[in-house]
Amino acid sequence: MKSINYLFSLLTVLTISFTSCDVIEGPFTEDIVVNGCEGKCRKIFLEDYTGHKCGNCPRAAEKAAELKDIYGDQLVVVAVHAGFFAWPSGTHFTTDFTTDAGDEWDTQFGNSTAGNPNGMVNRTGYTEASHILQHSQWAQKIDELLQLEPEVYIELAASYNSSNHSISISSITEILQSISAPLNINILISESGIIAYQTDYAADPQEIEDYEHNHVMRKSLTGSWGVDLGQNTYKAGDLIETSYNIDLDENWIAENISIVAFISNTNTYEVIQAEEIHLIE
Amino acid sequence: MKKILCGLLFCAGNILAQGIQNGQVSGNFQSNSQIYFEDTDLGITADNLPSEVFLTNSFANIIYSTKNFSAGIRYEANQNALLGFDKRYNGEAITYRYAQFKKDGLDITVGNFYEQFGSGMILRAYEERNLGYDNAFDGVRLKYSPTKGVYLKSLVGRQRLYFDKAEGIVRGIDGEISLNETFTALAETKTQILLGASFVSKFQKDLDPIYILPENVASMAGRFTIYHGKWNVGAEYVYKYNDPSATNNFIYKEGQALLANLSYSQRGFGFSIAAKRIDNMSSNSDRNLKGQEVSVNYLPALTKQHAYTLATIYPYGTIANGEMGLQAELNYKVKKGSLIGGKYGMGLIANFSNAYSIHQAQIDAFTPINETGTLGYTSNFFKLGDEKYFQELSIELSRKINRKLKVIGTFINTHYNSTAIVGYDYHGMIKANIIVLETQYKIKSKHSIRAEFQHLSSQQHEGNWAMGLVEYTISPHYFFAIQNLYNYGNETKKIHYPNISAGYTKGTTRFALGYGKQRQGIFCVGGVCREVPKANGISLSITSSF
Amino acid sequence: MKRLLFTIILSATSLVCLAQDKASPFPSIDIKSIQGKLVNTDAFENGNQPIVVSFWATWCKPCAKELDAISEVYEEWQEETGVKVIAISIDDTRNAAKVAPYANGKDWPFEIYLDSNSDLKRALNVNAIPHTFLLNANKEIVWQHTSYFDGDEEELYKEILKL
Numbered sequence: 001m002k003s004i005n006y007l008f009s010l011l012t013v014l015t016i017s018f019t020s021c022d023v024i025e026g027p028f029t030e031d032i033v034v035n036g037c038e039g040k041c042r043k044i045f046l047e048d049y050t051g052h053k054c055g056n057c058p059r060a061a062e063k064a065a066e067l068k069d070i071y072g073d074q075l076v077v078v079a080v081h082a083g084f085f086a087w088p089s090g091t092h093f094t095t096d097f098t099t100d101a102g103d104e105w106d107t108q109f110g111n112s113t114a115g116n117p118n119g120m121v122n123r124t125g126y127t128e129a130s131h132i133l134q135h136s137q138w139a140q141k142i143d144e145l146l147q148l149e150p151e152v153y154i155e156l157a158a159s160y161n162s163s164n165h166s167i168s169i170s171s172i173t174e175i176l177q178s179i180s181a182p183l184n185i186n187i188l189i190s191e192s193g194i195i196a197y198q199t200d201y202a203a204d205p206q207e208i209e210d211y212e213h214n215h216v217m218r219k220s221l222t223g224s225w226g227v228d229l230g231q232n233t234y235k236a237g238d239l240i241e242t243s244y245n246i247d248l249d250e251n252w253i254a255e256n257i258s259i260v261a262f263i264s265n266t267n268t269y270e271v272i273q274a275e276e277i278h279l280i281e
Numbered sequence: 282m283k284k285i286l287c288g289l290l291f292c293a294g295n296i297l298a299q300g301i302q303n304g305q306v307s308g309n310f311q312s313n314s315q316i317y318f319e320d321t322d323l324g325i326t327a328d329n330l331p332s333e334v335f336l337t338n339s340f341a342n343i344i345y346s347t348k349n350f351s352a353g354i355r356y357e358a359n360q361n362a363l364l365g366f367d368k369r370y371n372g373e374a375i376t377y378r379y380a381q382f383k384k385d386g387l388d389i390t391v392g393n394f395y396e397q398f399g400s401g402m403i404l405r406a407y408e409e410r411n412l413g414y415d416n417a418f419d420g421v422r423l424k425y426s427p428t429k430g431v432y433l434k435s436l437v438g439r440q441r442l443y444f445d446k447a448e449g450i451v452r453g454i455d456g457e458i459s460l461n462e463t464f465t466a467l468a469e470t471k472t473q474i475l476l477g478a479s480f481v482s483k484f485q486k487d488l489d490p491i492y493i494l495p496e497n498v499a500s501m502a503g504r505f506t507i508y509h510g511k512w513n514v515g516a517e518y519v520y521k522y523n524d525p526s527a528t529n530n531f532i533y534k535e536g537q538a539l540l541a542n543l544s545y546s547q548r549g550f551g552f553s554i555a556a557k558r559i560d561n562m563s564s565n566s567d568r569n570l571k572g573q574e575v576s577v578n579y580l581p582a583l584t585k586q587h588a589y590t591l592a593t594i595y596p597y598g599t600i601a602n603g604e605m606g607l608q609a610e611l612n613y614k615v616k617k618g619s620l621i622g623g624k625y626g627m628g629l630i631a632n633f634s635n636a637y638s639i640h641q642a643q644i645d646a647f648t649p650i651n652e653t654g655t656l657g658y659t660s661n662f663f664k665l666g667d668e669k670y671f672q673e674l675s676i677e678l679s680r681k682i683n684r685k686l687k688v689i690g691t692f693i694n695t696h697y698n699s700t701a702i703v704g705y706d707y708h709g710m711i712k713a714n715i716i717v718l719e720t721q722y723k724i725k726s727k728h729s730i731r732a733e734f735q736h737l738s739s740q741q742h743e744g745n746w747a748m749g750l751v752e753y754t755i756s757p758h759y760f761f762a763i764q765n766l767y768n769y770g771n772e773t774k775k776i777h778y779p780n781i782s783a784g785y786t787k788g789t790t791r792f793a794l795g796y797g798k799q800r801q802g803i804f805c806v807g808g809v810c811r812e813v814p815k816a817n818g819i820s821l822s823i824t825s826s827f
Numbered sequence: 828m829k830r831l832l833f834t835i836i837l838s839a840t841s842l843v844c845l846a847q848d849k850a851s852p853f854p855s856i857d858i859k860s861i862q863g864k865l866v867n868t869d870a871f872e873n874g875n876q877p878i879v880v881s882f883w884a885t886w887c888k889p890c891a892k893e894l895d896a897i898s899e900v901y902e903e904w905q906e907e908t909g910v911k912v913i914a915i916s917i918d919d920t921r922n923a924a925k926v927a928p929y930a931n932g933k934d935w936p937f938e939i940y941l942d943s944n945s946d947l948k949r950a951l952n953v954n955a956i957p958h959t960f961l962l963n964a965n966k967e968i969v970w971q972h973t974s975y976f977d978g979d980e981e982e983l984y985k986e987i988l989k990l
Binding site: 305307308311342344348351395396397400401402405408432459462473506513515542546548549551579582612613626628629721723727728729754756757759788790791824825826 | 851852854855862863864865885886887888919920921922923924925927928929930931932933934943944945946949950951952953954955958970971972973974976977978979981982
């Protein structure tokens with residue numbers, strides 16, 4: 001009996017002593033050190049799965065904007081509108097921000113099922129089913145992935161034909177290290193500065209009429225899963241070129257258009273490099 | 282080799298047979314299934330129907346128990362989960378397994394378990410199958426009583442998250458002392474005192490490059506309850522250290538909660554009043570997950586839980602980030618033979634409850650309230666906020682008219698702040714008056730018919746509703762029911778929601794089959810809510826235990 | 828091989844026999860009295876007379892109907908059989924403080940206990956309430972029933988009389 005007494009007291013003391021308590025005194029943020037990069041840097045691809053009727057989604061958009069400020073060119077952000085909260089409905093939410101490719105990604109990766117908002121950083125973790133990240137987890141993942149050396153580099157160029165509202169895009173993918181996996185290139189068009197309705201639970205009234213939607217994915221030029229770069233193994237120095245021509249939708253404003261490209265592993269979906277340029281500098 | 286193997290198996294078989302003969306095997310089973318149809322009135326087209334057409338949630342528990350030992354498992358199969366339940370519940374697995382044994386006064390549980398410290402505001406793991414809520418711990422729990430009247434509990438575990446577990450590790454210890462049992466000198470006094478204290482700490486690594494997040498977040502709680510004859514008074518106070526999380530927008534403010542109650546009861550009369558204040562008290566095993574998925578604690582909604590359909594259209598859900606309110610309830614049975622009571626007496630239950638936002642002020646001139654990465658806001662403990670979240674007054678009178686007829690009349694007045702309580706698309710305060718009249722008539726021995734007429738009047742949201750229900754029961758096995766809800770006050774769409782159902786019960790087994798339309802709504806239990814989508818379909822539910 | 832087969836069959840039949848065993852012992856679980864004291868279900872006793880254990884909650888209407896119906900005939904039942912009814916509330920903190928005023932306001936003459944952590948509910952495999960158990964003189968469960976229809980208390984009484 002006494003030994004049990006002793007045992008229990010010991011256990012409780014141990015529990016208490018091991019369960020310490022961290023109280024953080026301000027300042028609450030660390031000075032983040034972003035190793036600026038010269039030349040052919042690794043860039044991270046952040047996808048924010050969102051919808052105009054999703055009241056919690058503006059928080060994720062704010063986070064994406066905050067991270068874009070911190071990481072600058074090393075972060076490529078795309079907002080994918082897909083799932084229930086992105087469907088057009090009623091008299092205010094009439095814009096259709098969904099895309100065929102975005103819908104297929106959402107079905108494949110299960111983002112809207114997991115509850116919007118959420119996102120993926122370089123689509124890592126898909127094979128372990130840990131690819132969906134809450135916006136508060138994006139920074140740590142971006143930080144972790146930026147430590148890696150770049151494996152490929154994408155050079156993008158685009159020109160705009162104002163007479164017929166079309167663009168022609170060319171990309172050169174340069175292999176920097178040898179890779180023994182099949183790769184796909186994906187090229188998207190995104191538009192920022194779109195003014196339309198957005199629900200925000202933290203706002204009053206909750207339906208914001210003149211919300212600015214940024215980095216909205218408008219179209220994929222390479223289908224849902226990209227175009228194979230052609231080989232099964234690549235060695236340093238290999239160069240692969242692709243080019244596309246596309247007519248822009250009449251509602252899209254050329255000054256706000258960006259071209260986004262990313263290279264992904266065909267089998268694991270993991271993104272190994274991204275690039276973004278504005279159509280009109 | 283073969284001989285040894287045979288010998289071992291024979292021994293094992295014998296021991297197993299003996300062990301089983303000294304113990305009990307018992308279990309239960311429940312299955313809820315639904316087939317969904319298209320419906321033009323409700324706007325359900327082939328596109329919105331689930332592709333599976335037939336959805337089902339099922340589970341079975343099996344327990345083996347002897348005098349000092351018990352072990353059990355639960356198998357869950359949601360293939361796929363019903364509409365309204367999170368899709369991450371799709372799948373099948375053994376989601377609960379445990380072994381519990383008592384030795385020398387020490388009660389040890391390993392595996393999955395549910396536990397509650399005090400009122401639950403510091404720690405509570407429980408299951409509510411109808412909500413799809415299950416945050417059981419997976420770990421170790423010890424319970425020990427060193428002397429009479431002193432009870433200690435300690436636990437370490439990770440919480441269930443759908444078919445997986447949350448990242449955070451929760452450790453907790455709770456002590457409770459019943460003064461009158463521990464100190465024999467006080468054993469016979471009229472005043473009985475119970476005291477309790479808890480300490481909980483959750484750990485989650487900080488990988489964020491921008492914010493310095495606390496890895497060990499601790500909370501402490503103290504409580505007391507005093508019984509004095511017919512009176513009872515009690516309170517619990519919880520303090521939570523900085524816990525920046527997705528629910529509170531990553532602010533570093535501490536959290537506080539206070540729940541106090543006072544009640545008086547004697548045969549035929551009971552009165553209780555409770556008040557609470559919650560300030561930044563959401564606590565999750567994973568700071569990145571919003572909602573109630575892996576909530577470490579439980580913040581009760583101090584509102585009356587209703588059973589009548591129209592009374593559950595506007596249910597209140599606790600707002601963890603901050604609310605304060607009170608509830609008062611009166612239970613009285615007017616004596617038989619008195620003027621008002623009539624021949625058999627009359628029952629009266631009156632309830633008033635409300636909830637307000639808490640006072641919030643900026644911490645300094647430059648920082649907006651609730652800005653990420655700051656202390657958030659300051660709050661005066663005793664001041665109410667500007668926003669009223671909820672208010673309700675309900676009165677229920679029940680009377681037995683004669684040997685065959687019983688009548689219950691209910692009136693409810695509700696104020697429901699639809700902007701703050703996220704559930705409906707409507708913005709603004711919804712005010713509704715609900716009246717319900719329920720009568721039960723005994724046709725003959727074992728045959729009984731029950732009718733309900735309900736009416737909700739409101740000038741906001743969907744307008745007025747009327748509802749009628751007739752239920753015929755044949756004791757002890759059968760019931761048939763038919764009901765219709767009609768949203769006649771709706772400006773845009775006046776829709777009927779008819780429904781018929783029938784069931785058979787024998788012993789512990791119950792079958793129920795229903796067909797009809799279901800309105801879009803919110804289903805809440807204890808302040809935790811889930812959305813129920815509109816549907817048209819056939820539903821079947823089976824439950825049994827052995 | 829034959830021995831192995833025989834052992835397996837023996838174990839299997841013991842298992843099946845036990846599962847169908849009508850009288851099962853009442854589990855030994857800690858719950859709280861209405862005075863807040865920890866009580867073990869082993870302490871339930873009625874001097875070798877039958878005990879009825881009924882699960883209810885303040886928000887469960889059929890449970891209230893069942894207990895109201897039993898309270899109306901309780902005196903007669905006690906005179907004839909000496910049965911004791913124990914009503915166990917599974918209300919959680921939201922309603923726990925209201926259990927005593929509610930039960931007293933309804934003028935129920937039963938012993939009331941609280942099972943806030945649902946330990947007893949789980950140990951007895953209760954899925955939906957109301958769920959009522961009948962225990963014989965040896966505190967073994969001999970009969971149980973779920974849900975309540977008007978008049979079910981008569982069936983319960985018939986079972987009590989059988990003991």
